[in-house]
Amino acid sequence: MEWVNTLDRAAQEAALSEIAPKLLLEAPKRPAERQLPDLPKAVEGAVVLRLPPEPSGYMHLGHAFHGLVNYLYRERYRGFLWLRFEDTNPKKVKPEYYESYREGYRWCGVRWDAEKNNSDDMILYYDYARRLLEAGHLYVCSCSKEEMARQRAEGLICSHRSLDTSWHLEKWDAMLSGSMSEGEAAVRFRGDPLSQNTALRDPVLFRIVDHPHPLKGEKFIVWPTYDFAAAIQDAVCGVTHVLRTSEFMFRDALQDSIRERLGLKNPVYVEYSRFEFEGTPLSRRRIRELIERGVVGGWDDPRLGTVLAARRRGITPEALKEFVKSYVALTPSRKLYSWDLLYAINKRILDPKTPRLFFTPQPRKLIVKGMGRKTVTAPLHPSLDMGSRVIEAGETLYIAGEDAETLRPGDRFRLKYLANLKVLSLADRTVVCEVEDGGPEPGLRVLQWVPEGSRRLEVIVPDLLFRGEEVNLESLRLVEGLAEPYESQLPLGSVVQFERFGYCVKDSPGLYVFTHR
RNA sequence: GCUCCGGUAGUAUAGCCCGGACAAGUAUGCCGGCCUUUCGAGCCGGAGACCCGGGUUCAAAUCCCGGCCGGAGCACCA
Structure with missing residues (x-):
């Protein structure tokens, strides 16, 4: 084996073709593409799925994955996908978030077939409620919140439960008419006060x-809770498969039960643990808190796991989709993804379409004696034809501070695409060199450089926001350096690879966000 | 506290339902090599896991019981 490794690739192939030519023919580049598992009881062409965001905050990677999972199944089974806003809590819902979800899903590459809001069907909920009230499946309760909580905790039966149907109907009408105020009465499900669930x-x-609703205004004062609205909507939308995180596990029985009493059909549930990323809080409550405390700059702070942040950092939607296919399992065991998994995929997508540029962090001046003005044409990509850029070099150049540190008088190295140099002296934080003849040599160190007049820019380098439970105070580094002039031609939002530094996104003029190595 | 649900390398997964071809596959990360005018990409190789203990069985990652550890739920939120 060791002997084989001493051979270069051509020699290895030559040897292999003699002893086992077959092996050379097969060998797929990458293993067969992974896929999501089959959906239970799914019939091709008859699968209806739904995406149920609550428009009360920005999307995070978890939402993106759920969206992608549903979308991937829609494709696989030639099914139907709803985008349905769960907006039955007027106090939490904010108008701007509806569009932010649409945009977020669109960006992820998720396409849906129809869209609606849970708040669109208030009259329908009221109709169903009346039917259930009349049949004794629902009752109006005017206990205080605290009293109700006590009953539920201790498994006690509420005294309102046994009142006449006519009383409940009367109270229900009173609720609808607006003559009762918040907290005065609620409609309860006649369930099982002693249930373990x-x-x-x-x-x-x-x-x-x-409270006014962003879409419906002050038209309604009685609102269904999540369980009722979702139960009805899943049936009304003809949803066959409910894909969701396991925190809803305990609601299945309730929602099924509501539908059964209405003679509606129940879906198949596929429940799995939530998707989490190492060192990155995804819960909107926690993110909001971090923003308010000033720990992060906003919803698009590059350290966050929001879709906004991912986008800003140069995570591609293709990578997200690929990630879902290869690494996401719809299982109930805990998942804590490491960012490396996503980065590796993202890198594979970025590499073939990203120009290479020179960037010198913490630049150090370099004087090249005896080199007049010189113009070099450097390719924008090492192996793909992406065109090239022209750099005008003179006697004064800059290299990365870290590289300069390692140089000693007498050292030889090459400035990429430019010239081979020999270090003469190091004084005043300036490296003085002389030009040597010759081109690239095997083993000769190659350094990136920028000419005089290069543009100063800063790169935001995000790290994990949390180390365990602690906020990582060094999670945001700002690296400054010089980028070659070509940089100024790049439009905002473009991704470049600063050689030997990493992939970065142009965030604003003079400011980049680091993606990954 | 009560109730559910999990536990395969550092991470994520395949296998578990239907026990045997699993001395456990894959990706990523790590280590080494090749290649390379990037420490990038690519290629080759390496180390690395069935939570623990019992039981059933000719045979257990897979079935059963117990323990340990982890997660979720217990709102007039979703």
């Missing part, structure tokens, strides 16, 4: 929310 202990299905 506390979701079934007569939960509230409608409550009074005296």
